[in-house]
Amino acid sequence: MPARVSIITVADAAGVSTATVSQALRGIGRMSDETRQHVLAVAEQLGYRPNALAQRFVRQRADAIGFLLDGEPDQAFHNPFWFEIINGAHAVCAEHDMTLVLLHPAMVAQKGGFDVLFQEKRIDGLLFPDTPEHADWRRTAMKSSCPFVALGQPQVPSPHNWVDIDNQAAGRFMYHQIAARGYRRPVFISGPADIGIGTDRWRGFQAAARASRPGTLGARLCAAASTTNAARETTVSALQAEPDCDVIVTSHNIIAQGALQAAQQLGHRVPEDLGLITFDSYPLAAHSDPRVAAVDMDMYGLGSNAVRVLLEILHRPDGHWPVQHMLHLYRMQDGESLPHR
Amino acid sequence: MPARVSIITVADAAGVSTATVSQALRGIGRMSDETRQHVLAVAEQLGYRPNALAQRFVRQRADAIGFLLDGEPDQAFHNPFWFEIINGAHAVCAEHDMTLVLLHPAMVAQKGGFDVLFQEKRIDGLLFPDTPEHADWRRTAMKSSCPFVALGQPQVPSPHNWVDIDNQAAGRFMYHQIAARGYRRPVFISGPADIGIGTDRWRGFQAAARASRPGTLGARLCAAASTTNAARETTVSALQAEPDCDVIVTSHNIIAQGALQAAQQLGHRVPEDLGLITFDSYPLAAHSDPRVAAVDMDMYGLGSNAVRVLLEILHRPDGHWPVQHMLHLYRMQDGESLPHR
Known part of the structure; x- marks a missing residue:
């Protein structure tokens, strides 16, 4: 050299x-x-x-955004969208010549929290997924002086920055998709009622159904757990209770897999006798037989928008109002399971 | 503050x-x-x-490892293991108070290549997945002065650092798993013959079969494409050609899904009439009915070992021999589809 x-x-x-x-x-x-x-x-x-180190030292900017990750092995498919989110965040960081730094909760704790990482100029700002199981991340971030954007709307109104995909709007979109294809008697199979995303999707779906055809709206049945087996049992009961049902809507891919097994178990052909559509598209939907149609969420877009919002916050003076964006990042992904009637 | x-x-x-x-x-x-x-x-x-910036400036070390990522949207499930690999790499970086920096190929190209990132002290070293479609990444890395470890064994011997999971050993392990459960007449359904991982797994499987029971070894059938539909057609032909077959081994989850559909189409019950096992465990296997057994690969371990090797290289003097590690990171994941006979 x-x-x-x-x-x-x-x-x-x-x-x-x-x-x-x-x-x-x-x-x-x-x-x-x-x-x-x-x-x-x-x-x-x-x-x-x-010399990037010299430049950063002179400017006292890390040119880095931290992304908090759970860091457990084998979790790719517990939350199959993290990779997409990170990928989207990473692309926007690259556009701005910034680094996306993955942070491990244990490492953050050992350092003394986000504030220390921020004060040591290791990061200029922070992103983290705001999920019920990680509510303490949000509480810690809110107490710190490090600028941040949470990915996920909080359960109750809160004065912090967040971005999320509007799941109620996605539910309305779902209703209009099945209505446009000629389905009239939907049954909505979700996981447990306390899962926020599923509930939001159902609320939007229900509201659109009510607004479109007063007096007739789909039934919702909640499986005991978000597993294929629980969904299969719930769908069997649903199809016995609602024999006129012409389409099953499921709140995610694993539930869809159970619903498909239930239809086969009861001798219904999909899509000839019964349409099927799910929220989210990951391999279960794409590789099922028949291929299951989906209202898919753009998690890459969620990640890239989160970085854009954070960069905006970093360039704004103190004392601003929180930025709280509901993003309309979903689209129809056709599949063999939902032909036009 | x-x-x-x-x-x-x-x-x-x-x-x-x-x-x-x-x-x-x-x-x-x-x-x-x-x-x-x-x-x-x-x-x-x-x-x-x-002040981390000051410390890094004084030591002229970025304390950062670059990880080259494709960065296209919607690719999480094209290579569903990247998230696990990154997660493992990230955990070891955190242990050593280092940063894992995600790099975008377009950004690297715009900067003028890895050498520039290394000379500008943005990264101390580099990791990238070495796949046939990204062979130019390896060529560029080999020309640069930036220390690197490729994830993936090259097709032909090459004097650079790499780590990989030993797929031939995983194939031998697979054979012994099914033999131990009493299966005697396996058929191996893979994707196209030119996919290196599938071919390595088959070679190991075949070698173990030959060594265990001379004269009797499984047949291999290659599907035209790595899709569920192609795998279903290939499996139907295989089961018609080999009616004595007692277990299907597939080279990955998508092929397994097609094989399961083929068995059902021909009226075979899995596992009563026919065992089924796949390499890799991701949701298709876990949420199928029955749940498909798998020889699973520890991609988190691959990522964490790659960082360990890179750190070792960074601390060694120049002029070393390349470090080329074949890792034995696989394990049996039981499923309903492969009971003991």
Whole structure:
């Protein structure tokens, strides 16, 4: 590797001070355009590369956003969307020449919390998924001085920054998709009633059904657990209780798998006798037989929007109102299980 | 936020020079134990936090490892293991107080390549998945001066650092698992023959079968594509050609889904008439009916081992032999589809 070209080498070759080189490179300071162009030309000719560590030290900015991750092994499919979220966040960071730093809760705790990471200039801001099982992350973040954006709407109104996908709107969208394809008697199979996302999706679905055709709306049945087996049992009961049902809507892929097994168990053909559609698209839907249609969520878009909001906050003065964005990031993904009637 | 406690504040309060404070904090320099303890006590009392940017600038180390990612939306399930790999890498970085920086190929290209990121002290080293579709990543990394570890064994011997899971050994392990459960006439259904992982798994499987029971070994059938539909068609042909087959081994979950559908289509009950087992465990196997047994790969372990190897390389002098590790990171995951006969 050739010797490193430093700011001193550039200053010597250009016949100016290191301060002038530094200012010329950063586009600041008082100097003639001619001088600035000369310095930039010399720097380029010599193959000068700025030292990112030096630049960050001078600016006292980490140029880094922390992303808090659970860090347990084998969890990719416990929350199959984290990779998409991180990927979207990462792409926007890259656009802005910033780093996405993955943070481990144990490491954050050992360091003394987000505040310390922020004060040590390891991160300029923070993202984390705000889920019921990680509510303490939000509480800790709110007490810290580190700017942050939570991914996920809190259960009760709260004065902090968050972005989320609007699951009620996605539920309304779902209703209109099945109505447009000619289905009239939906049954909605969800996981346990206390799962916020499923409940929001059902509320939107129900509201759209009520607004479209007063007096007739789908039934909702909640499985005891978010497992294939629980969903199969619940769907069997639902199909026996609602023999006129013409389409099953499920709150996610695992429930859809159970619903498909229940239909087969009862001798219903999907889609000839019964339509089937789910929220979210991951391999269970795409590789089932028949392929299950889905209202899919753009988790990549959620991650990239979260970074955009955080960058906006970092550039704003103190004392702002919280930024709370409900994003409409969903789309229809057709599948063999939901033909037009 | 209270005013930041600097190294100068600590020096003033302790009655020593800033150089002494700096050396005391870093555990270097000549001074009495008494002085060192005094400085550390004062620093702690004042709540001094080292400035990570300053420390990194002084040491000229980024304390960061780059991880090259494709960055396309919706790819989580094209390679469902990346999240696990990243998670494992991230955990070991955190243990060593290092950052895992996600890198976007477009961003790397715009910067002028890995060498520039390394020379600008943005990363100390690099990890990337070495797959056929990203062979140019390896070529570029090999030309750069940035230390790196590729995740994935190259197709032909090559003098660079890599780690991989030993798929031939996993294939042998698979054979012994089914033999131990009493199965005697396996058929192995894989995706296209040119997929390296599937071919390695088959070679190991075949070698173990040949060594265990000379003259009798499983047949292999390659589906035209790695899709459920192609696997279903291939499995139907296989079961018609090999009516004595007592267990189907598939090279991954999507193929397993097709094989399960084929068995049902031909009226075979799984597992009563026919056992089924797959390599890899992701939701298709866990949520199928019956639940499909698997030889699962520890991708979290692959990621964490890759970082360990990279850290080892960073601490070694130049001119070393390449580190090329085949890891034995797989295990049996029981499922309803493979009972003991």
